[in-house]
Amino acid sequence: MKDLVTAMNTKYNQRFIETENRILNVTEKLVATLGVPNTSVSEICRQAGINRKSFYLHYPDVESVLIKIESIKGQWIQEQLFAQEVTDLKTMLSRLFELFEKHKAFYRPYLCNRCPQLFLIPVIEEIWISKNGCLLPKCKYYEETDRSYHELFFKSGFTAILTHWMERDCAEPADLLADVVISCNSRTFFYLEILSNF
Structure with missing residues (x-):
């Protein structure tokens, strides 16, 4: 039973990955429509269809989500630029x-x-x-x-x-x-x- 609980709470299970992707996608859309200052944890959770506890399992705050998006975007730009x-x-x-x-x-x-x-x-x-x-x-x-x-x-x-x-x-x-x-x-x-x- 302990192994099952551990497996469910890892960063590699499908549900965790899907929630992570929803947070990133919603945050990116909110930044595009509302701007950075108006992008909040509450609005991310509302539009991603998750609760705050789920959000905080992934990120401590909006700034951390933005840093992750920055990293993904930067890597993508490098790959495209030097393809x-x-x-x-x-x-x-x-x-x-x-x-x-x-x-x-x-x-x-x-x-x-x-x-x-x-x-x-x-x-x-x-x-x-x-x-x-x-x-x-x-x-x-x-x-x-x-x-x-x-x-x-x-x-x-x-x-x-x-x-x-x-x-x-x-x-x-x-x-x-x-x-x-x-x-x-x-x-x-x-x-x-x-x-x-x-």
Whole structure:
């Protein structure tokens, strides 16, 4: 009997998995329709058809559900982004912006109401690593110790551009936005080069 009770309460039984999926799907829909601030445990439970006790068996709060969705979305974006070999930065960035635009019902309210760094960081790091030559040209002011600061600057700037684009309801085409990111990065180096001559 003890083994039966243990088996029923594991994270691997079908009912637990189905409840988990309902919580994630409902939360994603609520974020898209109500926004992050208005997504509550009560509303998730109501729309998922579960009680609060069931919710709390899975997550301690809404924030934890959002972190799980962030992780799933980030992994999905990485898989889609690197499914095919990409040789140039513009194509990679265009594809990334297209992925966000395709799912803007979730990303727009999410990015505009939260700090999106958590799920974006793995994606941006992949771009950073795979296209490092394009992002970090050798300049006379550049030293290896500056690398972490430039990487942080790029991640923050990229996140700000993406969030602003989502706030504008993806007004510009994805390839234009890719040009903006590349241009901003190039201009940063240009201005730093000028400043280093003073």
